Amino acid sequence: MKKSLLITCTTAMFMLVAVARTPAATYTLYNDFTGFQSALGGASYTMEDFEGYSDGDNLNGVEFLPGVKVTSNMANVEAWQKSGSDTNLFAYDASTRQGGNAYYQIDISKDYDAVCLDIDAWHPQSTAGQMDVFFKDSSSTNISLSQTGGSESDPVFFGIIASQPIERIVWNEPLENGGPGNEETALDNIVVSNAVPIPGAVWLLASGLAGLAGFSKRSRRG
Numbered sequence: 001m002k003k004s005l006l007i008t009c010t011t012a013m014f015m016l017v018a019v020a021r022t023p024a025a026t027y028t029l030y031n032d033f034t035g036f037q038s039a040l041g042g043a044s045y046t047m048e049d050f051e052g053y054s055d056g057d058n059l060n061g062v063e064f065l066p067g068v069k070v071t072s073n074m075a076n077v078e079a080w081q082k083s084g085s086d087t088n089l090f091a092y093d094a095s096t097r098q099g100g101n102a103y104y105q106i107d108i109s110k111d112y113d114a115v116c117l118d119i120d121a122w123h124p125q126s127t128a129g130q131m132d133v134f135f136k137d138s139s140s141t142n143i144s145l146s147q148t149g150g151s152e153s154d155p156v157f158f159g160i161i162a163s164q165p166i167e168r169i170v171w172n173e174p175l176e177n178g179g180p181g182n183e184e185t186a187l188d189n190i191v192v193s194n195a196v197p198i199p200g201a202v203w204l205l206a207s208g209l210a211g212l213a214g215f216s217k218r219s220r221r222g
């Protein structure tokens with residue numbers, strides 16, 4: 001075998017190993033905007049609060065932020081503004097919620113690794129809902145969420161910052177009083193950003209320190 005071919009083969013093998021060893025996306029969850037915002041590390045963000053829309057405006061698949069849109073298995077996805085309250089995004093139709101599998105899907109075509117939003121109108125007597133998050137590397141995670149506020153007017157905050165871009169978030173609504181139908185929830189204050197990454201050198205130092213700490217613990221025990 002020629003030397004250059006050998007080098008190419010060896011390099012390819014190392015690359016394959018590297019690809020195979022790439023870990024699935026890691027992430028951190030946040031339950032309030034203050035914590036989420038400070039974890040962005042000073043990165044700018046854009047937010048859609050839907051206040052620029054009128055009640056009944058169609059939002060189905062509308063790109064309301066660059067690269068961000070919402071669809072649903074419910075037929076209507078609209079701006080919702082009733083009785084002087086602020087405007088949010090609400091989906092509905094005649095029958096889907098009765099089946100108990102109503103969901104909202106946030107599709108993200110640009111590379112954002114940080115997303116947060118409020119879930120509105122979630123009655124405390126309903127059960128937990130599930131947030132499915134899909135990352136660009138095709139890995140995904142399922143997160144169970146509960147309404148911990150005292151009333152239906154307390155929004156539930158969901159924030160996530162991941163090690164790589166988030167492609168899709170699916171909010172599977174909770175069941176109303178245990179089911180079979182879904183509790184009606186709505187989405188508001190959808191934020192996307194790219195968190196300022198912690199520099200590689202800091203990670204190396206941190207993992208080195210962690211290794212040293214483990215070593216000294218073992219030595220002392222020994």
Ligand SMILES: [Ca+2]
Pocket residue numbers: 049050051086087088188189
């Ligand atoms: Ca709003």
Ligand SMILES: [Ca+2]
Pocket residue numbers: 123176183184
């Ligand atoms: Ca309800």
Ligand SMILES: [Ca+2]
Pocket residue numbers: 120121122123152183184185
């Ligand atoms: Ca409700």
